[in-house]
Amino acid sequence: MIGERYVNGAVLIGLIALPLWALSADEVFTITLTTRAAILALAAVGLNIALGIGGMVSFGHAVFFGLGGYAMGILAFHAQTFSPLDFGLFALPGTKSMPVIWLVATVVSAFAAWIIGLLSLRTAGVYFIMITLAFGQMFFYFAISWGAYGGEDGLSIYVRNSFVGLDTLMPIQFFGLCFALLCLALLLQWRLRRSPFGLALNAARQSTERVQSVGLNPRQLKLLAFVISGAITGVAGALFADLNRFVSPTMFSWQLSGELIILTIIGGVGRLMGPVIGAAIFITLEHWLGGLTDFWHVWLGTILLAIVLFWRGGVIGLLTGKEGPHV
Amino acid sequence: MRASRAEPGTGKRLMPSILIIEQILNGLQFGVMLFLMAAGLTLIFGVMGLINLAHGSLYMVGAFAAAWVAGATDSFILAMAAALAAAAAAGALTEILVIRRLYSAAHLDQVLATFALILIFSEGTRFVFGSFPLFLDVPQQLSGSILLPGGIQYPLYRLTLIGIGLLVALGLWLLTARTRIGIQIRAGENDREMIAALGVDITRLYTLVFALGAGLAGLAGALVGAIQSVQVGMGEPVLILAFVVIVIGGIGSIRGAFIGSILVGLTDTLGGVFLPEFFKLFMQSDAATQTGSALASMAVYILMGIVLIRCPTGLFGARA
């Protein structure tokens, strides 16, 4: 069996090496695929904090992914049409600057996560799953019916947003940005898990009574984790929209929420690199199986079923021979 | 499943009271169809403790079976029977192959496995029937409108749906309250070991309950299929609304599922029609339509939020 630390190192090195190789071999599409994987991994890191450490089975993380996407779409739309964002009392110009967009994506998703968390965390178990799923659907329909920003058709952004000192139109440079943010989020997850907060959150997943009896409030712990989780997934959404230069209500879809959970489980829920491995496998499957057959979801479903019924530790569990946290 | 908002033949500028009654009927129709979905979900959760995301797939299976049989035989009755049978059979088969391994599993495992089942069902159906929607016609005898007291023209088929929904609700109530199997079901909710000890074959009971829920979902899919197109992915939006219903009504409660369904059906339908009109009272027409319909799309979820704040386990849920 391999130590988890080596698995983690190998994954990160692989994630850098692949696009660099693709750059030298002029395989632009591979760079784009890897970027996609990095972004999905970032979104799943967000989910992993809520799901893997806090034990909150959120079936609505697409909400934050979509909000991040629309934060990008709306700001860039106003910048490219030179129309101000009208808030009634005051108006703000749009922007094409990535850092500003990321900040807005973070704040908006965190706020949404706070509201959704406040309501959903009044319950637990199956109720929590259903409620988060329902809120996801609410945002989906809202995006469809809100015609100002494209409604069902979504919004196209003509030119990728900018980052000081970089040419974001170069695929490898944009990948570099996404990879850097992913590493930052991984660092955050790692620090969180080792902090007093992470210790308490992890205990709250296992025993509410225990946490309460040492004077801590499990609901507040989970709420903060949910907010952090949503904010990270929101940034991923902004990057995803930038990658495609397009946002549409499908970013809010329940399928996306489901896929984020799948990613995390395949890789290894609650493990530091679980989301990254999961995203890499997911993109590989999508690309490879999708190339073989139009019906690749059947195979994805079968694999997933096999994992749930027979193979619960995910890839990291298999490689390290250690059981992961139970959610 | 959503009642279409501009019924042909019912002009918008009729007397408001007629419009209101008509929309209430639409909401009821939507609600009772939701109930067919929600009843199965809540029964399956109440008895087996399982959250079944693939319930929407069974709805779809019913609709496809009905469309296929109707195309082959031209008989609406046969089509409905086929829908019930196909969905119940698909349900029983899935229960035996997959679901029964999940009863004691964590909720996350149940969610994942039944999500996997959605993928398999959806793509399997796409493989067999293709990506284009099928159409199931309203039968000759039930097409057209009838005149209700008060001078309201209302489509006969929709009225039939309301009738069927209410009949099923009554039947389910009789089943759980008055029959042997209902007593076993209720006992199973309270204490698995106890009824196993009493000699009830719990494995068979579970398969039966699951098939019953699946059959109801299939029936709903087929009935609604006649006023909408039959296509892959039609089940999940309904499934999620059924979840909203259950959250509002309280998990495990058939009565809660009924009340919740009607509330959600009415809120969604009336909100969609009247919120844009309401905003027209003090906004420009375009903006009012947009704001109103955007808000209407959120109405049922806002309703859910309000119920959650007041009672976290739903209106008729067991107190945690």
Add this chain to the structure above:
Amino acid sequence: MSEPVLSTHGLRKSFGALTATDNVSIDLRRGEIHAIIGPNGAGKTTLIAQISGSLASDAGRVELEGRDVTSLGTEARARAGLGRTFQISALAMEDTVFENVLLGAVGATSGAWALFRSVIHDRNLTDHAMQALERVGLAGAHRTRCADLSHGQRRQLEVAVALTLRPRLFVMDEPTAGLGAEGSRAMTAFLDGLRVEAPILLVEHDMDAVFALADRISVLVYGRIIATGTIDDIRASEEVREAYLGEPA
């Protein structure tokens, strides 16, 4: 006499037609071990849940050091100085013994809102946690996962977590259950010394432990306190004899 550390006044809780506790008024004084005994189903666990805040009472008051805490939840009562151990262990089973006591240390000191500081590099926390383990004799097992502990060790760990809180009083639900004769004696000796730090409200089935430890005993039958007093008082009480032996004295 100084005011009691804990007192309840007329606590009641019913579940449907069943009255689990009825008009329970007890107190716990500084330096004492007050044992609650009674037959199975007498309402002992319900009473503990009401006192520690995990179950809301239908009527009555709970006071900690003269302060009314009836409306407070479990975590607020823990912060007010109530250290509880559970009958059925409520430990973080996937975590190690050490992580479980660390959690107690976190709850007792800094709180859990430090997001970026490393727990295991905080000497204050780790020393605090390790001390508690040493006191109950579990230091050697600190790397063991809770799930791999014996029932007795889980009881010891429960007590250790409560110790990290440095509570004003302990509420313990059967701390010697599952310990075996040897372990039970060691735990009894430990609790004996603990009462000078903070008084203990002790629910216990093991009568040897009760008679060895208790300064006072209250007998709970069908949710009511039928007698409170010293060991000798209880031994001599006719009501107790009747309740336990079913014979009129």
